Amino acid sequence: MSTTPDSSLPGATSTKTEANALVGRQAILNEQREVFGYELFDRSAASFTAASDAALLFNALSYAGAEALVGKKLVFINTTHDGLSGGHLELIAPEKVVLEVPPMPAGSCAFDITTRCGVFGALKERGFRIAFDQHALTKDYASWLPLADFIKLDMMHIKAEQLPAVVQFTQKYTKAHIVAEKVETKEQFECMKALGVKLFQGYWFAKPDVIQTKTVRPNQAVIMQLLNLVRSQGSTAEIEALLKKDPTLSFNLLRFINSAGFGLSIEVTSFRHAVMILGLKKLFRWAALLLTTSRGSDTAPAVGQTAVVRGRLMELLAAEMLTPEEVDNAFIVGMFSLLDSMLGIPMEMALDAVALPQSVRDALLTRTGVLAPFLELTLACEQGDDDTFARLTDALHLSNHQVNWAHLQALAWAETFDDMN
Missing domain, CATH: 3.20.20.450 (EAL domain)
Structure with a gap:
């Protein structure tokens, strides 16, 4: 897939x-x-x-x-x-x-x-x-x-x-x-x-237990450096130099890129190859996925899996209505919607550590902008607020079947990464 x-x-x-x-x-x-x-x-x-x-x-x-x-x-x-x-x-x-x-x-x-x-x-x-x-x-x-x-x-x-x-x-x-x-x-x-x-x-398990003075774990910090480097259009040499500092991160990122969820017909064997095949935008997505599923002993494994489902669901729901760039951003919004829970720090502090498009920040911090309704609908799929669910499907002109199809496909897609955490 x-x-x-x-x-x-x-x-x-x-x-x-x-x-x-x-x-x-x-x-x-x-x-x-x-x-x-x-x-x-x-x-x-x-x-x-x-x-x-x-x-x-x-x-x-x-x-x-x-x-x-x-x-x-x-x-x-x-x-x-x-x-x-x-x-x-x-x-x-x-x-x-x-x-x-x-x-x-x-x-x-x-x-x-x-x-x-x-x-x-x-x-x-x-x-x-x-x-x-x-x-x-x-x-x-x-x-x-x-x-x-x-x-x-x-x-x-x-x-x-x-x-x-x-x-x-x-x-x-x-x-x-x-x-x-x-x-x-x-x-x-x-x-x-x-x-x-x-x-x-x-x-x-998804409610953030945040501590203002808590620091990000070393492996998460390296992933966030990678995200910022990719976001700023860093060179392939710079990306490779960063990844060489953390062999475990390098291995896990290559494992994600070569997983069934990505569906490549050839095996990616190096990050130079990954940048050539994927481009920086796709590499950013996979680094975000790796950050989402990277966890410490104090974070519920289900948090990362829930975030993966949210990211894929938002991506599928946005695909018909938004530009390709904003569809990619929708994926990131869903993936990072539990970033405060994953990192144990307030959401604003977590987002300040990664360079992100304004539309992503608006959706996550103030629930405003073009991506906000998709995030609200994605959250409504998990909750019992039927009025909100109905209002958002109507506002986005989505049929029941379109939401169901995207929802169940997102759950199935998340399963392709379940054994990799």
Whole structure:
């Protein structure tokens, strides 16, 4: 897959199902704060918390061709009980799919609840995994527990003092993996981790923990020097001289350039060769990618991967509307949108260390300029603000399908670098 934008985003879809689907996502992390999987949800549902239509999500995944995403990460898909049957379940490999099943409607009798076990069992025999929320821990749902592969505990709806007992009960009476969802703070993450929980959902990991006096790590400083040198049109000899000072950086940058994500037909063996093949603009992009995925022990690995998804998503969304130069800048905005979290310093200080176009600075610092709406839409894909999501898609004249296609392609593209961090 090339890092350059495709010549066009798919236009309006041919089916009502695809046109109506609006895919959102949240990352699910392991205890090392690496991306374990993604929960995909239908933005066209009544609200962020509403059970969504699995058929829409399966169709969107299939149509966007997100095999790389489904091949590496588990995909958690919200579903209704009606969505547990139908042809859409044949569209992607069941071994990588976790069906998130809501509780039965209020007033359901014990017989109706127990009867659902047959449906769950048949799905599991086909290879699907099943996730329930904390309602499955209540007496009425005891018959569901043996079928649970995951139990999701909502941190917003369980009192802090009740968490140890709830976790202990889940561990004792199920073989399910516990997912702590709606984790908002590092303290909540540490608390649940201490209780033995190994999976977490929420974007607390992307919140910057900045210290005004913190210094940039040496390897990051060299990458930033490289970015400035490339940005100022430095000579090939100057670039090579800088890279020779850091063999690890040189190796990693060449590894990125030769990765599947770039799609070159020949191997780049030196930086003189890289400049000749790529040009300085593309070399800047790859140095930015390397800075994004370079991390210390105090930075969650998921931060870098989230930034890569944002960069690619902004690039794809901007491809039809902006000049090639601004499309490149859109990629940088998305990549650097978590720079404060990655470096542990305020965003303005981080941006002052790298020479960047004004449109990039405007989008990141003040949310203004031509790139700002694309950044806001990219962030909305991760969050529950449906009004903002709808407003920005309308303002940018993007169809639901165009956003879905770009979103799922960005997730799949980020997977091509997952093993290189």
